[in-house]
Amino acid sequence: MIRGLQHVSYENWLKELGFSSLEKRRLRRDLIAAFQYLKGSYGRDGEGLFIMEWSNRTRSNGFKLEEGRLKLGTLRLDIRKKFFTVRLVRHWNRLPREVVDAPSLEVFKARLDGALSNLV
Secondary structure, eight states, X not given: OOTTOTTSOHHHXXXXXXXXXXXXXXXXXXXXXXXXXXXXXXXXXXXXXXXXXXXXXXXXXXXXXXXXXXXXXXXXXXXXXXXXHHHTHHHHHTSOHHHHTOXXXXXXXXXXXXXXXXXX
């Protein structure tokens, strides 16, 4: 425990120390992994993991993902809602175009941090 923060709530403790919540760190990690899969960093291991939907709409990031066969409303078991490919789609599709179109992983991370800071 850090001196002076014993009686502070978890949210205020994180804010005081400049940390992100566990939920936000997990989301960041998932989005980085998705970027790597989509850019081919994992080679053939990532093929077919996501169904991509290309779009030229101005409100879209142009690189949408589809839920595929595991549509959230049709899942019988709650555990399937926690699958990487299911839980990530909604968040990925909300990212701005400049984040998704990043030329490298480092640029993606920097832009993602900016987008996530606006989120939470």
